[in-house]
Amino acid sequence: MSPSTTDQVRVRVPAKINLALCVGATRQDGYHELATLFQAVSLFDEVTASGSAEITCEVFGPQADHIGPGDENLAYRAARLLKNEYGVSEGVRLRIDKTIPVAGGMAGGSADAAGALLACARYWELPASLEDLMALGARLGADVPFPLMGGCAVGLGKGETLTPMLCRGSFHWVLALSASKLSTPEVFRQFDQLHTSKSPLNPPQIPRELMMALTAGDTTRVGLNLTNDLHHSSFALAPELPATLEAGLGLGCLGGIVSGSGPTVAFLLASETEATDFAGRLTALGVAGQVRQAVGPVPGATVVTDFLPPMDFSDPIPA
Numbered sequence: 001m002s003p004s005t006t007d008q009v010r011v012r013v014p015a016k017i018n019l020a021l022c023v024g025a026t027r028q029d030g031y032h033e034l035a036t037l038f039q040a041v042s043l044f045d046e047v048t049a050s051g052s053a054e055i056t057c058e059v060f061g062p063q064a065d066h067i068g069p070g071d072e073n074l075a076y077r078a079a080r081l082l083k084n085e086y087g088v089s090e091g092v093r094l095r096i097d098k099t100i101p102v103a104g105g106m107a108g109g110s111a112d113a114a115g116a117l118l119a120c121a122r123y124w125e126l127p128a129s130l131e132d133l134m135a136l137g138a139r140l141g142a143d144v145p146f147p148l149m150g151g152c153a154v155g156l157g158k159g160e161t162l163t164p165m166l167c168r169g170s171f172h173w174v175l176a177l178s179a180s181k182l183s184t185p186e187v188f189r190q191f192d193q194l195h196t197s198k199s200p201l202n203p204p205q206i207p208r209e210l211m212m213a214l215t216a217g218d219t220t221r222v223g224l225n226l227t228n229d230l231h232h233s234s235f236a237l238a239p240e241l242p243a244t245l246e247a248g249l250g251l252g253c254l255g256g257i258v259s260g261s262g263p264t265v266a267f268l269l270a271s272e273t274e275a276t277d278f279a280g281r282l283t284a285l286g287v288a289g290q291v292r293q294a295v296g297p298v299p300g301a302t303v304v305t306d307f308l309p310p311m312d313f314s315d316p317i318p319a
């Protein structure tokens with residue numbers, strides 16, 4: 001189990017947007033029953049595993065100081081879980097280069113844990129399949145398995161029971177990142193408070209219209225049917241969000257939605273050109289902390305390599 005063939009493994013792992021986030025009752029374990037539709041999008045964190053006697057984890061990027069050390073870091077916990085499960089004697093040095101917003105509703109922390117599972121499994125040369133890593137990921141958090149799978153998927157249970165879903169076409173997103181952060185548990189608690197007086201929640205279901213639009217590659221209908229049951233809870237905790245959403249919808253787009261538990265707001269556009277134009281106009285309105293573009297769906301966590309094969313100069317260059 002020693003890293004004999006490589007001295008580091010680098011993994012690229014995507015963020016997600018929930019095209020539908022339908023929330024049901026609270027379960028015995030405190031989680032809420034969910035029916036959600038994930039799409040992996042082209043904002044990536046990188047997780048690099050290299051040699052160390054202990055498990056260590058360093059985070060780089062503009063928001064790195066918002067991420068706690070050691071046990072507070074889900075990627076660190078992922079490495080420890082994998083080490084214990086497979087009885088690995090050595091440690092690992094994890095380096096995380098963050099691009100996905102921290103506490104932004106795009107599963108950045110879960111993506112790092114997913115990236116750490118894959119990077120460590122390959123670095124330690126463990127006989128762990130993607131399914132094995134997803135099952136371990138589910139023990140760390142509801143959103144950890146999806147970044148390993150990528151693409152589009154329906155998530156049931158607490159969100160961790162995944163079924164890949166056919167999703168035709170490219171989805172061009174403009175993301176309004178907020179200067180504030182939202183804690184996922186707090187947003188779910190707010191959801192519970194808003195629903196105390198109502199009759200018991202029905203089992204959550206993804207709207208049929210959205211599923212059909214997605215398989216047909218009809219982005220216009222996808223835009224019209226984006227849905228998030230946590231909208232009102234996120235709005236209550238981040239009062240600037242309704243104005244951001246209204247401003248984006250006012251500029252003209254296929255649809256807009258709070259991503260997961262927020263506060264990132266995602267707008268869907270028909271093409272890359274329209275997305276670039278929309279991003280410029282949204283930035284000019286000054287309603288978002290930062291504006292970014294992304295496209296989906298993209299593959300899940302992938303090992304990338306810095307190694308370039310030596311060039312072959314034996315053939316003469318044609319005159």
Ligand code: C5P
Pocket residue numbers: 030031032033034110140141142143157158159184185186188
């Ligand atoms: O699983 P994860 O740690 O990502 O979830 C963060 C928190 O979000 C949970 O502790 C819980 O408060 C809330 N949550 C929930 N129901 C879900 C997923 C998350 O209540 N299905």
